[in-house]
Amino acid sequence: MTASPDKFPPIPAHPLYEPVSSETVFQQRFALQKVRFRYRRFDGALSGELTWELWRRGRGVTILPYDPWSDRVALIEQFRLPALAAGLDPVLIECPAGLLEPREDSEVAAIRETQEETGLAPDLLAPIGNFMIMQGGCDEIVHFHAARVRLPEPGVGESLGLVSENENTRLLVAEAEQAFAWVAENRIKNAPTAMCLLWLQVHRERLRREWTV
Known part of the structure; x- marks a missing residue:
């Protein structure tokens, strides 16, 4: 070969x-x-x-869109084959996420992926950290960001995603406290999403002060 x-x-x-x-x-x-x-x-x-x-896999990015004025977060739902293979419900609740292009800045990728998967346009980012997710067999480093957005009503939005990649995502808007409860109940099966929400639980009051000035 x-x-x-x-x-x-x-x-x-x-x-x-x-x-x-x-x-x-x-x-x-x-x-x-x-x-x-x-x-x-x-x-x-x-x-x-x-x-x-x-x-x-290289570098990735995951983003937690947060509306500090209404104290709500934007998550997405999408079909995941590996979840089905693991015996889970294949439709997972996640943060928007994606891969960085070569030499691409993570902030640029964060804005792009948020727009593609949620239809929202962040106007401010806050770094959460850089983490390895599968260090036992994968080289991917994921850049985590929180993103300031204005969220729509009602809570469930239209289907989105990149058509060229057969991607189909659905916007799920939730009160921050509700999302924290989903983590505590283990309803969130995606580790980066749980990490982002736990970070927000610690930093929410600071973001509400700084992002609503």
């Missing part, structure tokens, strides 16, 4: 990492890389040789 050129950056050199070999075993939208390596243990010795499959 002739491999196509890699579309992801090489694993950087590091004092704790000793590479043995690497090959791209699958590559379409994302690549699956098979890496053989050793690493420096905490006692200073080298580990035995390991073989890991590494899913190369």
Whole structure:
């Protein structure tokens, strides 16, 4: 099999990492890389040789649209095949999210993804943090942002999403307290969404002061 050129950056050199070999075993939208390596243990010795499959997804962004005037959040519902494979309801409640283009700023991507998936136009962003979601087998780092928006009535909006990607999302507007309750009840099955809402629970009063001036 002739491999196509890699579309992801090489694993950087590091004092704790000793590479043995690497090959791209699958590559379409994302690549699956098979890496053989050793690493420096905490006692200073080298580990035995390991073989890991590494899913190369790159950088992502997730956004929590928040209306500080009405104290409501905008979430989306969409069909997720992996959720069905895991035995869950395949329609998940999530924050808008997406992947960054090469060298794209996360704030630019945050505004774009919010508009595509909710139809809303953020006019202000607040960084939440950068996190790995599947560090046991994927290199994706996700940039989390809160976004100031003006939310419509009623609570459930029209179907949206990027037609070219067969994406179909539905806007779900909820009171902040209701969304916090969904996290507490484990109704939110998507980890980034739960993290964003827990962050908002801590910072909500500050945002309401700063974003309504």
